[in-house]
Amino acid sequence: MMFSVSRSPFPIMSKSLSGLFVSIYLLCFSSGLSGSEDSITLSLKTDGNRTRYTLHRNSSLVINIINVPTSISAVTCQVHTQTGNLTLSEQPRVFFHNSITGKNIGLVIKLHNSESEKQVWLSNLNQEDVPVLIVITALDSFGPIPGGCNMEFPTEIAPYLRLKSDSLKVYLEFQHASFGSRRDEPPTKCSFSLPYVTYDIYVLFLEENDFGESEFFKKVEYMSNVSSIKEHSSKAKSYSLHPDTRFSFLLYPNLGVVYNVIAKFTLNNEIKESAYVPVVSYGCSSFDFTETGCRIKYSFKGKLFLFLISIFGFIVAFFGHSFISGVILFFGLLVSFFVGFILTGKYLSFSKESTAELSMVIGILGGIFFLFLWLWLRHPIILFLLNGFVFGFLISATIVYTPLDDCSRFIYCWLLCNAVIL
Ligand SMILES: *[C@@H]1O[C@H](CO)[C@@H](O)[C@H](O)[C@H]1NC(C)=O
Ligand SMILES: *[C@@H]1O[C@H](CO)[C@@H](O)[C@H](O)[C@H]1NC(C)=O
Ligand SMILES: *[C@@H]1O[C@H](CO)[C@@H](O)[C@H](O)[C@H]1NC(C)=O
Numbered sequence: 001m002m003f004s005v006s007r008s009p010f011p012i013m014s015k016s017l018s019g020l021f022v023s024i025y026l027l028c029f030s031s032g033l034s035g036s037e038d039s040i041t042l043s044l045k046t047d048g049n050r051t052r053y054t055l056h057r058n059s060s061l062v063i064n065i066i067n068v069p070t071s072i073s074a075v076t077c078q079v080h081t082q083t084g085n086l087t088l089s090e091q092p093r094v095f096f097h098n099s100i101t102g103k104n105i106g107l108v109i110k111l112h113n114s115e116s117e118k119q120v121w122l123s124n125l126n127q128e129d130v131p132v133l134i135v136i137t138a139l140d141s142f143g144p145i146p147g148g149c150n151m152e153f154p155t156e157i158a159p160y161l162r163l164k165s166d167s168l169k170v171y172l173e174f175q176h177a178s179f180g181s182r183r184d185e186p187p188t189k190c191s192f193s194l195p196y197v198t199y200d201i202y203v204l205f206l207e208e209n210d211f212g213e214s215e216f217f218k219k220v221e222y223m224s225n226v227s228s229i230k231e232h233s234s235k236a237k238s239y240s241l242h243p244d245t246r247f248s249f250l251l252y253p254n255l256g257v258v259y260n261v262i263a264k265f266t267l268n269n270e271i272k273e274s275a276y277v278p279v280v281s282y283g284c285s286s287f288d289f290t291e292t293g294c295r296i297k298y299s300f301k302g303k304l305f306l307f308l309i310s311i312f313g314f315i316v317a318f319f320g321h322s323f324i325s326g327v328i329l330f331f332g333l334l335v336s337f338f339v340g341f342i343l344t345g346k347y348l349s350f351s352k353e354s355t356a357e358l359s360m361v362i363g364i365l366g367g368i369f370f371l372f373l374w375l376w377l378r379h380p381i382i383l384f385l386l387n388g389f390v391f392g393f394l395i396s397a398t399i400v401y402t403p404l405d406d407c408s409r410f411i412y413c414w415l416l417c418n419a420v421i422l
């Protein structure tokens with residue numbers, strides 16, 4: 001309004017003056033959209049920058065990304081929060097296709113022509129103030145663009161990850177990366193880039209029982225760029241040919257885990273890599289900070305079972321030689337419990353409590369079964385097999401959890417496990 005009125009009386013207004021009017025106009029217009037809108041400026045001097053900020057309730061923030069060199073054709077902007085959902089958008093007005101809502105969110109922002117700055121809008125519709133971590137990273141023009149071949153997520157480019165979980169597992173989902181290109185060059189077709197890009201999944205655990213904000217932000221920051229991911233975390237899996245876009249991990253209740261994916265390919269003998277936007281799971285569906293929010297509750301039955309088992313184990317360990325049947329019962333129970341737990345957990349979809357209870361029943365039945373087998377056959381091989389299995393399982397489990405073996409391939413893990421057991 002103001003712009004069109006001001007323009008007609010001065011048809012030969014100088015360019016810079018009209019530019020001034022345009023910016024005043026834009027300023028009025030954008031601040032009129034919502035009651036309170038703050039702004040921060042992040043300079044992308046070399047390859048990244050970061051900041052912490054507290055976003056007031058029911059407010060929005062303009063993130064100005066400045067000093068982007070013309071050799072950079074795209075930038076990722078990530079926002080992380082522990083508490084409430086936020087919305088990050090490429091335009092001041094939020095639409096489904098230009099924005100992303102969540103706690104670990106990000107967008108890839110493309111630059112055109114000779115632009116050296118861009119704006120992104122972040123809004124907090126929660127009724128409380130939300131502390132956030134904002135990270136911007138330059139994407140190499142010839143490197144992978146995370147989520148550039150998005151098929152399923154709402155935004156055109158989807159550099160963020162999604163977590164789904166059931167009572168035993170966490171499923172990490174991402175979208176395929178594409179080849180980067182120079183500014184305003186048409187992007188390479190995804191059918192062409194797909195076979196060349198491989199993905200590594202990295203995992204970093206938060207301090208146990210530390211649900212605090214500083215631990216959260218520290219570890220998320222570690223996981224937010226390629227070099228720091230490699231320095232601080234461990235590679236969980238890597239996938240190459242026709243990769244899946246969904247990975248599953250065991251769910252550790254009560255333990256915070258940061259996941260991220262690095263996409264890479266080789267161009268002229270040079271490895272090009274870029275990181276997705278990390279995502280955090282606390283191993284429970286609704287994270288709240290109260291005493292009972294995210295704690296595991298061991299049931300009384302479970303505690304009693306473990307208590308009886310340990311007394312039994314104690315007796316077996318010290319007086320086992322004088323009653324072999326007891327030893328057989330004990331190891332038979334352990335073996336059946338393990339096998340039962342793994343099989344029911346994998347093939348039946350019960351809740352965690354029911355799975356544990358069912359495995360206890362299987363364990364007890366298995367123990368009795370082996371006892372009768374022993375009383376019937378009286379063959380020492382039964383004892384050795386059971387004994388060896390438990391001992392082998394213990395050893396291989398120990399090896400798998402040490403840095404000796406990063407268990408990068410699941411099949412390899414199980415082979416190792418079985419070899420040691422045998
Ligand atoms: C939140 O902000 C919007 C726009 O400024 C306003 O209309 C709304 O009343 C605010 N809500 C609360 C609860 O403050
Ligand atoms: C990050 O951005 C701020 C604000 O523009 C700037 O003062 C600072 O130098 C930047 N840091 C880096 C490492 O570029
Ligand atoms: C990567 O993140 C680490 C940890 O936050 C930071 O020290 C480092 O400067 C970052 N590197 C780049 C290139 O942004």
Ligand SMILES: *[C@@H]1O[C@H](CO)[C@@H](O)[C@H](O)[C@H]1NC(C)=O
Nearest residue numbers: 083084085086100101102103
């Ligand atoms: C946060 O956003 C996610 C994804 O959009 C949604 O599934 C979830 O219900 C939201 N949570 C809250 C508390 O609004």
